[in-house]
Amino acid sequence: MTTALMLFRRDLRLADNPALSSACASHARVLPVYIHAPDEEGESAPGAASRWWLHHSLDALAKNLRERGAGLHLAHGPTLDTLRGLISRTGAEAVYWNRQYEPASIARDTRLKAALQAQGVAVHTHNAALWSEPWTVATQQGDPYRVFTPYWRTLRAQVTAQAPLPEPAFSDWAEQVDALPLAAFDLLPSQPWDGGLAATWRPGEAGAHELLDLFADDALADYARLRDLPARHGTSRLSPHLHFGEISPVQIHYELERRNARVDARRRADLEPYLRELGWREFAHHLLFHFPHTPRQNFNPRFDDRLWEPPDEPVLERWRRGRTGIPLVDAGMRELWHTGWMHNRVRMIVASLLTKNLRQHWRRGAEWFWDTLVDADLANNTMGWQWVAGCGADAAPYFRVFNPVTQAQRFDPEGEYLARWLPELAGAPPALRHEPWKDPALLRRSGYPAPMVDLGQSRKHALDAYQRARG
DNA sequence: GCGCGTTTGTG
DNA sequence: ACAAACGCG
Numbered sequence: 001m002t003t004a005l006m007l008f009r010r011d012l013r014l015a016d017n018p019a020l021s022s023a024c025a026s027h028a029r030v031l032p033v034y035i036h037a038p039d040e041e042g043e044s045a046p047g048a049a050s051r052w053w054l055h056h057s058l059d060a061l062a063k064n065l066r067e068r069g070a071g072l073h074l075a076h077g078p079t080l081d082t083l084r085g086l087i088s089r090t091g092a093e094a095v096y097w098n099r100q101y102e103p104a105s106i107a108r109d110t111r112l113k114a115a116l117q118a119q120g121v122a123v124h125t126h127n128a129a130l131w132s133e134p135w136t137v138a139t140q141q142g143d144p145y146r147v148f149t150p151y152w153r154t155l156r157a158q159v160t161a162q163a164p165l166p167e168p169a170f171s172d173w174a175e176q177v178d179a180l181p182l183a184a185f186d187l188l189p190s191q192p193w194d195g196g197l198a199a200t201w202r203p204g205e206a207g208a209h210e211l212l213d214l215f216a217d218d219a220l221a222d223y224a225r226l227r228d229l230p231a232r233h234g235t236s237r238l239s240p241h242l243h244f245g246e247i248s249p250v251q252i253h254y255e256l257e258r259r260n261a262r263v264d265a266r267r268r269a270d271l272e273p274y275l276r277e278l279g280w281r282e283f284a285h286h287l288l289f290h291f292p293h294t295p296r297q298n299f300n301p302r303f304d305d306r307l308w309e310p311p312d313e314p315v316l317e318r319w320r321r322g323r324t325g326i327p328l329v330d331a332g333m334r335e336l337w338h339t340g341w342m343h344n345r346v347r348m349i350v351a352s353l354l355t356k357n358l359r360q361h362w363r364r365g366a367e368w369f370w371d372t373l374v375d376a377d378l379a380n381n382t383m384g385w386q387w388v389a390g391c392g393a394d395a396a397p398y399f400r401v402f403n404p405v406t407q408a409q410r411f412d413p414e415g416e417y418l419a420r421w422l423p424e425l426a427g428a429p430p431a432l433r434h435e436p437w438k439d440p441a442l443l444r445r446s447g448y449p450a451p452m453v454d455l456g457q458s459r460k461h462a463l464d465a466y467q468r469a470r471g
Numbered sequence: 472g473c474g475c476g477t478t479t480g481t482g
Numbered sequence: 483a484c485a486a487a488c489g490c491g
Contacts, residue, residue: 139490149476150490228478276477348478387478399485400479407479459480463485470486 003029003090005083007097008072009105011128011245012057013205014064016164018126023096024168031090031173032065034058036185037077042104043295044378047371049340050243052194053203055187057244060204062182070173074180079108080115087121095121098128098245101285102378103292129242130282131159131249134289137282144290147394151286152279159275161257164250196338201240201374208241212252216259221269230332230343231416236274237341239375242281249278284379287393294392295382296363303391304469308361318452319354320368322421325451327433328408329353331421338421340374345411351388352402357458359465362389390466398466401459408434424448 004027006020014020023030038045046054062072075082083095095116100109113123127133137155138144145151188194202210215236219226226234241247253275260268291299298305318324322333332346342350347369354365362385369385370376386392390400412418415433419426424446425433432439436448443450 141490143489145490147476147489153491280477345478352479394476394489396478397486402478403480456481 001028002094003027003031003092004094004096005086005090005092006030006032007079007083007095008032008034008061009097009100009245010243011098012061013208013246013248014061014068014167015205016128016248016251017098017168018128018165019096019098019124021165021168022124022126023094024170027094029090029173031073031086031092032070033073033075033083033086034061035075035077035079035082037079040077040079040104040108041102044102044104047373047376048189049197049372049374050376051187052189052197052340053201053240053244053374055182055185056203057246058182058185060206060246064205065173068170070170071179074182074185076180076184080112083112083116084119093122094124096124096126098126099133101129101134101289103288103295106289128248129245130285131155131253131278132282134286137286144286145283146287148280148283149394151283152276155279155282156275159253161254162250164248164254197340197374200339200341203240203244203246205246208238208247211236211238211241212247212255216256220256220271220274221267224270224273227273228345228411229417230335230346231412231414231420235344239377239380240341243375243377249281252278280383281380284377284383287383288379291393294386295366295378298389298391299386299393300391300395305361307359307465307469308355309359311364312358312360315358315452316360316364316368318449319350319358319360319365323449324353324453325437325449326353326404326453326455327415327418327422327425327436328404328412331418334421336369336372340372342373343417345407346417347384348388349402349404349407351385352400353404353453355385355389356401356462357453357455359458359462362386362391399463401462403455403459405434405455422448 004023006023011017065072086092116123132155137151201207219234223234226232238247238252256271260271288294320333322330322337324330328346329350332342332350336342351365354360355362366381366385369381383392387395390396390398408418415430418433425436425448428436428442432442436442437450
């Protein structure tokens with residue numbers, strides 16, 4: 001009877017979990033373990049909203065395991081000491097985990113693997129999170145890609161709809177010893193600000209597949225058009241489930257292809273625009289792996305930090321709280337605060353306002369997103385903010401400054417999204433929701449603030465600063 | 472060398 | 483029309 005440990009991290013699912021399947025295939029007894037060690041994760045340690053998600057996702061995983069006669073052994077770090085303790089108590093001969101790609105996690109896992117192997121324990125690691133791991137895609141020169149489109153062409157040619165792994169058989173799970181209760185991780189907020197999160201999300205594997213079903217039935221067919229409308233549920237909203245590994249790109253791809261094959265040719269959805277978005281997620285991981293300094297430093301080294309003003313706390317606070325007086329920006333920031341998520345188009349617009357019109361460093365924005373997003377992901381967050389700020393890989397040109405009024409008129413023409421998140425403006429006609437300052441009485445009556453910046457003027461300032469920095 | 476490239480705004 | 487500049491095939 002050989003025993004193995006299955007170390008869960010951000011792969012909180014039973015189906016299509018290569019490390020878990022491999023452990024179960026090779027060992028008579030497997031002990032599923034989760035070790036809480038945020039100090040080992042460096043800048044990818046979860047923020048407040050992610051901790052909320054993690055709590056509920058672990059809860060869901062533990063329940064799934066219990067229903068199958070197993071359990072999830074919870075423990076505090078350090079990871080190595082904890083694993084050593086479990087190995088000596090269970091007589092485990094091997095440890096299995098799925099790989100992570102953040103700089104601190106890579107360093108930790110490298111040390112972990114060497115230390116375990118040195119004491120005679122076998123270590124098996126797998127890919128559970130990506131279509132293609134960051135080092136498997138390269139230019140013809142053998143270099144990492146810095147531009148999305150050629151990256152995607154290469155990756156797309158490699159990607160086929162692979163059948164995901166089924167749940168492994170659950171016989172003879174090792175018994176738990178001295179496990180902690182989930183509450184010991186202290187992941188939930190002490191102030192109850194999480195009501196909006198609970199009303200919006202169902203963390204865990206079942207919740208992920210529920211959303212996938214909804215997306216496949218509902219929005220996918222018209223994805224290219226609907227994905228840009230923040231008032232609609234036109235996107236998959238799978239990002240937090242993907243971040244915590246409750247579902248994999250392989251599962252999503254396979255399921256969407258399978259459903260497509262079952263409807264007649266005329267009604268088939270065009271999957272490509274959606275697969276391309278998953279491609280951006282892969283690209284972000286590719287960039288973070290090959291350019292691990294980018295969470296802190298500009299990807300483009302010629303980009304000058306003097307473009308941004310020193311941190312201005314009152315300015316940052318109005319932006320964070322959704323009181324800039326620019327409706328689409330405030331709606332987005334309030335959606336974020338309430339639900340832990342923001343529509344991607346709105347993310348670009350609030351980021352453009354912060355980094356260009358308000359001239360605050362993109363890292364201030366990335367920090368706030370990190371704490372408030374349930375899908376906060378170091379690779380995606382870093383790439384997204386640098387892209388908008390203009391200093392990233394394949395970035396928007398710096399002179400591209402979004403106009404949040406035009407954007408709202410184009411993508412939320414009826415002001416539905418604005419009304420949903422800005423109760424002050426809900427009663428006003430759409431045209432005034434887009435530009436409430438045109439009716440000073442409305443501002444007085446509703447208490448909605450006047451704009452904190454002149455969009456035209458601040459745009460000009462940003463472009464001038466860019467010219468100076470270049471010159 | 473040469474064409475092409477997620478997400479735009481202003482005049 | 484124009485606002486840059488460069489990675490990639």
